[in-house]
Amino acid sequence: MKKIVFLDEYSIAGRDLSKIKSMGEYVAYDNTSKEQVVERLKGADIAITNKVLIDGDSMRQLPDLKLICVAATGMNNVDLTTAKELGIEVKNAVGYSTTSVAETTLASALALARHIVYFNEYFHDGRYAAADRAFCFDRMTYEIHGKRWGIIGLGNIGREVARLAIAFGCEVAYHSTSGVKRNEEYPAMELNELLEWCDILSVHSPLNERTRDLIGREELQRMKPSSIIINVARGGIINESALAEALDSGWVSAAALDVFSVEPLRDSALYNIRDKYRLLASPHNAWAAAEAIDRLLDCVANNIKTWLDKE
Numbered sequence: 001m002k003k004i005v006f007l008d009e010y011s012i013a014g015r016d017l018s019k020i021k022s023m024g025e026y027v028a029y030d031n032t033s034k035e036q037v038v039e040r041l042k043g044a045d046i047a048i049t050n051k052v053l054i055d056g057d058s059m060r061q062l063p064d065l066k067l068i069c070v071a072a073t074g075m076n077n078v079d080l081t082t083a084k085e086l087g088i089e090v091k092n093a094v095g096y097s098t099t100s101v102a103e104t105t106l107a108s109a110l111a112l113a114r115h116i117v118y119f120n121e122y123f124h125d126g127r128y129a130a131a132d133r134a135f136c137f138d139r140m141t142y143e144i145h146g147k148r149w150g151i152i153g154l155g156n157i158g159r160e161v162a163r164l165a166i167a168f169g170c171e172v173a174y175h176s177t178s179g180v181k182r183n184e185e186y187p188a189m190e191l192n193e194l195l196e197w198c199d200i201l202s203v204h205s206p207l208n209e210r211t212r213d214l215i216g217r218e219e220l221q222r223m224k225p226s227s228i229i230i231n232v233a234r235g236g237i238i239n240e241s242a243l244a245e246a247l248d249s250g251w252v253s254a255a256a257l258d259v260f261s262v263e264p265l266r267d268s269a270l271y272n273i274r275d276k277y278r279l280l281a282s283p284h285n286a287w288a289a290a291e292a293i294d295r296l297l298d299c300v301a302n303n304i305k306t307w308l309d310k311e
Helices: 034-041 056-060 080-086 098-113 116-124 156-167 191-197 217-222 240-249 290-310
Strands: 003-006 025-028 046-049 067-070 089-091 148-152 171-175 200-203 228-231 254-257 279-281
Touching (some): 034 056, 056 080, 067 290, 089 290, 098 156, 098 200, 098 228, 098 254, 098 290, 148 191, 156 171, 156 200, 171 191, 191 217, 217 240
Parallel strands (some): 003 025, 003 046, 046 067, 067 089, 148 171, 148 200, 200 228, 254 279
16 A cells, blocks of 8 residues: 655645545645655655655655655646656646636636725725715726727636626736747737736736746836736745835835745735725735535545556
8 A cells, every 4th residue: 555645734724625525545734844755755655735845865765665646737847857857756736726816817807806805894894873864986997898908817717807808898918928929819929018008907927937927027017007917926026125016106006915935934025015905915816716616525535546557
């Protein structure tokens, strides 16, 4: 019986692991520090990790390790070069979060355009009950219908966002960070052109040498003062200090962030912006609807089964 070790089981929010548990001797840890990786994976044939780093030095101390299942799409937390050298197979999960992240993107745009957070607080903190009139126009709300929606990264998630945006009556264009030219149903634009054109901008590209700090001070200043910017891809694509300055200076109207350059985010100018309602922030959970986590676990289970069948 193969030994399966999950290094950060907290990342699947208590969802059903019965398929994976039935495939071998299963051991789980809520979370694992870098210093604990080798000790916890001793004797394991299969490792499962969401965010815990498994580097080359660790792999060289784990002669029994034959399969690493990344419980995510990105594999930047695994040393793929060393894994290949040692004959350790690495499998990720693809496509499980497309719907969840796309829905979060649309929800973020709607929440910011309609000031959902502000008016919810207006109700719950007693201001509505104390008011002498039925309506509150502290903040003007706007429709997203008819707006220009720019997408950076037209992969699976970007395409689903485009489909939903079209359903809401938006006009869609995109920018490819890879530079690859494809026949798409939406017009492609260079980055600066897209920034100046759009009313809503959402980011769905990977973090790499081309996209790190892709949107900084200069790029934010190109956008419309009424525009909304959303990042549900990876922290580091939008420069956070520049974004905080943009929100305070009125270069953009509002922003939604689900990802950050360091997670959890510690000291940041984003915590000190003058108008907190300009920023809608969440702790990297756009991907994590219950249905998406279940699809993720099915992917991991299928990857383990495929490997076991070959064994």
